[in-house]
Amino acid sequence: MKRILIIEDEPSISELQKDYLEVHGFDVEIECTGNNGLKRALTSEFDLIILDVMLPGIDGFSVCKKIREVKEVPILMVTARVDEIDFIRGLGLGADDYIFKPFNPNQLVAKIKAHLTRYARLVSLNETIKEQTIIGRLFIDHAARIIELDGIEVKFRAREFDLLAFLALHPGQVFTKEHLYERIWGMEPASDHTTVTVHIKKIRDKLSREEMEFDSIETVWGVGYRFKKEPLPVG
Structure with a gap:
């Protein structure tokens, strides 16, 4: 079972994500602050991380940067902001993709499955060659x-x-x-x-x-x- 970490400070959003992902067979954990989310991401093993940009404590950009320094786990950033500079900044710090609020839960699941498949192929290829x-x-x-x-x-x-x-x-x-x-x-x-x-x-x-x-x-x-x-x- 694939493990997903949600780092999101709005309970209504994180619980919706969790419920929907669990229906699709994922094991999901939630952290609601940047500091706690970063600690959990670095000390536990997850197959993908859903990371909100605006978080109490340290923001999502900083969390993404620190995770990427030590792990290659796919990171999907979630934001209500549509500024192009934020989009470019997140990808530059190592995020794999963005999804914008409000989002369709089916779109979220589709993106997660696509990134998990892509990452599994990459790891397999790297270890094979x-x-x-x-x-x-x-x-x-x-x-x-x-x-x-x-x-x-x-x-x-x-x-x-x-x-x-x-x-x-x-x-x-x-x-x-x-x-x-x-x-x-x-x-x-x-x-x-x-x-x-x-x-x-x-x-x-x-x-x-x-x-x-x-x-x-x-x-x-x-x-x-x-x-x-x-x-x-x-x-």
Whole structure:
């Protein structure tokens, strides 16, 4: 079931959106301030975010910018304003589309389904065509399922390989244990995700050498894990 986050300060609008989307099979959560919406967006996994422009606290433009700095989730902005400059600004900050109030609920659902389909195709394409990943000291051959550290092959079990490869394909992006469990083990999130923690530890142990600990997989306390981005070369 696809998860949708609505960040909207008008209860009549957010509840209408929620009711209509749930009828169409989506799992929907609501936040009514910019600050709370941003926190939820960054600490939970959603398949799409519906974001109002005018919000108490920080506005929708700022929320969009901060989300886009760390996540590629589709963002659909909702506004009652029709100024072209606002439209251009939102898209420039990373929004995927706009919908204007008052809107037809059927149009909203159609846009959401279109963006979810487009994003799924993009993710699938990116992961399919990327046969090899080289990041820092790590080399991954996805087709041959080979991982090398500093030119030396390291043996992994199937789930360990899948977990490390997935994180390395998305450097800088934070994933919760729940999301990783669902993505790698192919099941609905369970109540106990210690298996993810155990596999992360095994991966770190296998990639650490006596003289150097492997620190590219970062623990984001209270959230989950991410693969550290390599700094851009200077000059």
